[in-house]
Amino acid sequence: MEQALKGIKVLDLTRVLAGPYCTMILADMGADVIKVEAPIKGDDSRQFGPYVNGESAYFMSINRNKRSITMNLKNPEAKKEFFKLIKSVDVVTENFKPGTMEKLGLGYDVLKEINPQIIYAATSGFGHTGPYSARPAYDGVVQAMGGIMSITGQKGGKPTRVGPSVGDIMAGMFTAIGILGALHYRTEHGIGQKIDVSMLDCQVAVLENAISRYMATGVSPKPEGNRHASIVPFEPFDTSDGEIMIAVGNDSIWQKFCTQIQREDLISDTLFATNPLRSENYEHLRPILGDIIKTKTTxxxxxxxxxxxxxNGPINNIESVVNDPQVNHREMIVEMDHPIANKIKIPGVPIKMSVTQGTVHKASPILGEDTADILKTMNGLTDSEIENLKKIGAI
Amino acid sequence: MEQALKGIKVLDLTRVLAGPYCTMILADMGADVIKVEAPIKGDDSRQFGPYVNGESAYFMSINRNKRSITMNLKNPEAKKEFFKLIKSVDVVTENFKPGTMEKLGLGYDVLKEINPQIIYAATSGFGHTGPYSARPAYDGVVQAMGGIMSITGQKGGKPTRVGPSVGDIMAGMFTAIGILGALHYRTEHGIGQKIDVSMLDCQVAVLENAISRYMATGVSPKPEGNRHASIVPFEPFDTSDGEIMIAVGNDSIWQKFCTQIQREDLISDTLFATNPLRSENYEHLRPILGDIIKTKTTxxxxxxxxxxxxxNGPINNIESVVNDPQVNHREMIVEMDHPIANKIKIPGVPIKMSVTQGTVHKASPILGEDTADILKTMNGLTDSEIENLKKIGAI
Incomplete structure (x- = not known):
């Protein structure tokens, strides 16, 4: 099958999550992502548990479809090879603390001299400009500073961190969007550029209506629990054996809902007939519905x-998600064959494309698996030259 | 300034959030997004509060940079004009329930006959295939079914909905990525295609390590509260006047941290010297640090x-986010001039590009603001033909 980004080469210096999530998206769509890792140790996330046959399940999941080359970027011989690779790639990605690439002598200004059309994409905690630029950040810090925690949580409860690291993941997604936009521009105009994505900026960009609510009212929104702020009923209810999420999005659904819970009298009840009425009389309605929903299983x-x-929907735990018929029909859990971990299951590709469907076509690489191959085919090195680079600790 | 997607035309049938968020990203990058709305009523989200001078702050925020044309797509005369527009655009987007476009006679099979290179992007609750495809969905339902709620919340507490509608927003982001990938492929090969993004699929794709943890252990992860699952200390602490998020990501930061809290004795303490030790002895360490952090303000x-x-970082509420120096330095809160609401502040563009920086260059459109202009310039209609279409309720 054809792939959307076939032929696009990405030299990928990213580690752990935000950057690797970005390049996973590109690799899923067919880009050749060459992951540059430090010799011996590699990407930090190779050490993150849990493990399958000693291999990090975390690492394997977000580094599928990529190749790995080891390079000690402080070594001048390795740098020479790095600069040669820069000449033949389209994109270079990094998620170091701002200034790190410059210290290594690999800043955008240097790389664009070597390849003027290169697209350089940096993902960092606070971005490459501004008063916090040099500060270190982790997902927890940007979730805290970006406001998402302040509007997540049970009603009256504490600000709550979102379970998955959305501080990293959303920054990775926006970086991928920036790269693809820059690629389009480069194809049209032959001009490369630098992309600078900050995790904090991305948190602000996904606050949805919280900012407009604050701007219009002057009051900071608070955690609303699991209830919709303005639609009723639109929240989880306890059933006889668990919970169920019910989302009565409009009055016509309300009428069907009342019929199905055998309370047609509520349809024309002057307290509940319209959504504004139901919102106003929420405290009255909630216990009535709560008692009814408790009488049957989810x-x-x-x-x-x-x-x-x-x-409606169940509040699935991860086991239920993994076994869900729709999730499986959509191939959102796929099996990957790994030389050490054997068969492992990981999330599939969420963008379904009729001509260029992305796939999980290759397991995550063993550290340095492709070093020799890449140096031979892309840089024209001989076996003995590669052997020599190994000896001096350059690769 | 140049824009990455200048010249790309998007005919945008999306409403409310997932689809409009996708086309906002494209419009921010310079695409000409033509929002097709039902006459009189328009996008449902025009009715969502809060309002500024009667205009929805919600609508204005995610529909900046777009144009608006009204069309009654059940009217044959309007359809004629719609098909003419299809000939001259690059992308068409919709987020109806699957099957709706086919019922209107506007399915992908019909549109690609008219414009074989068109990129057709659909965003829906469960996708265009599979057993749940025809079911209605809202953000709350896919957050519940997709597992993110099951790993968000206070420790030992209930599954918790993420405050912003990440079910919609992440689907919008993945759809934008799909469109840009398809655009690249089309530029290279001249072939269009259909993109089918499901909100549920996207939730599965962003669960981070939850799936790999379940696969490796057979146990579904649960809400972990605000604490990192395997790094200590990495959570919010109470201060004398609020809270502060502290993220001691490695042992070298631990040493600096102990020095700054004037407890250098903890550095070499055999209970706390390394992260695995601190994780193991968390219950012992937490109260020691809690007492210290409580002694100063955030x-x-x-x-x-x-x-x-x-x-580290404060747990900002929305007011603090909006006034944060870094957020403002990065222009993540921008002022938009709206003909009715006047000056309003909305989130800026999170992808910073050195050559083609995206901008908020135009306020969200008044309903049908560009109808006449679009029909004249793109379809060659005269004033009287437009007048006639209005009379018969086609536009």
């Missing part, structure tokens, strides 16, 4: 609501 | 930690 309600077009 | 600790390279 899957009994699900069957009833699904048959009648009432938006 | 901003006192911040000054100390910032001066010494210790990753």
């Amino acid at each position: 899957s009994e309600w699900q069957a009833i609501f699904d048959a009648n077009g009432i938006p | 901003s006192e600790w911040q000054a100390i930690f910032d001066a010494n390279g210790i990753p």
Whole structure:
């Protein structure tokens, strides 16, 4: 099958999560992502548990489809090879603390002299400009500073960190978007550029209506629990054996919902007939519905609501997600064959494309797996030259 | 200034959040996004509060940089004009329930007959294939079903919905990535395609290490509260006047941290010297640190930690985010001039590009603001033809 980014070469200096998530997206779409890792140690996340046959499940998941070359970027001989590679790639990515690439002598200004069309993409905690630029950051810090924690949590409760590291992941996604936009521009105009994505900026960009609510009212929104701020009923309810999320998005769904819970009297009730009324009289309505939903199991309600077009869903744990028929039909859990871990299951590719479907076509690389191959085919080195680079600790 | 997607035309049928977020990203990068709205009513989110001079702050925020044309897509005359527009655009986007476009006679199969190179991007709750495809979904439902709620929340507490609608937003981001990948492929090969992004799939794709943890251990991860699962200390602490997030990512930061809290004795303490030890003895360490951090204000600790390279940050509410110096330096809160709402502040563009910086260059459109202009310049209609289409309710 064809792949959207076939032929695009990415020299990838990123580590751990934000950067590797970005280049995973590009590799899934067919880009040749060459992961540059420090000799011996490699990407820090190779050490993150849990392990399968000693291999990090974390690392394997977000580094599928990539190749690995080891290079000690402080070694002048390794740098020479690095500069040669820069000549033949389209994109270079890094997520070091700002200034690190310059200290290594590998800043954008240096690299664009070697390859003027190169697209240089940097992902960092606070970005390459501004008063916090030099500060170190982790996902927890940008989730705290970016406001998402302040509007996540149970009603009246503490600000709550989002489980997955969305500080990293969303920055990785925006970096991928920037690279693809820059690629389009380069194809049209032959001009490369630098992309500078800050994790904090990305958190601000995804606050949805929180900023506009604050701007319009002067009051900072707070955690709303699991309830929708302005639609009722739109929250999880306890069932006889768990919970179910019910989302009565409009009055026509409300009418169907009342019929299915055998309370048609509520449809024309002057307290509940419209969404504004239901919001106003929430405290009155919630216990009525709570008592009814408690009388059946989650899957009994699900069957009833699904048959009648009432938006609902179970609150799945990870086991249920992994075994969900829709998730599996969409190939969102795929099996990858790894030379050491053997068969492992990882998330699939969420962008379904009719002509150029992305795939998981290659396991994450063993550290330095492709060093010799890349130096031979891209830089024209001989076996003995490669052997020599190894001896001096350059690769 | 140049823009990355200048010249790309998007005919945008999306409403509310997931789709409009996608096309906002494209419009920010310079694409000409033509928002097709139902006459009189327009995008549902025009009715979402809060309002500024009667204009929805929600709508204005995610529809900046777009143009608006009204069209009743059930009217045959409007359809004729729609098909003419399809001939001259690069991308068409929609986030209807699967099957809606086919019912309107506007499915991908029809549109690609008219413009074989068109890129057709659909964003929906569960995708265009699979057993749940026809079901309605809202953000709350896919957050529940996709597993993110099951790993978000206070320790021992209930699964918790993420405050911003990440079910919608992440699907919008992945759709934008798909469109840009397809655009690259089309430029190279002259072939268009259909992109089908499911909100549920996207939730699975961003679970980070939760799936690999489940696969390796057979146990579904649970909410971990605000604490990092395997790094200590890496969580918020109470200060004398609020909270501070502290992220001691490695042992070298630990040493600096102990020095700054004037507890150098902890550095070599056999219970706490390394991260595995600190994780093991967390229950012992937490109260010691808690007592110390409680003795100063958040901003006192911040000054100390910032001066010494210790990753930390306040848990900002939205007011603090909006007024943060770094956020403002990076132009992540920008002022937009709107003809009715006047000056309003909205989030800026998180992808910083050295040559083609995206901008907020135009306010969100008034409903149908560009109808006449678009029909004249793109479809060659005369004033009287446009008048006639209005009379028959086609536009």
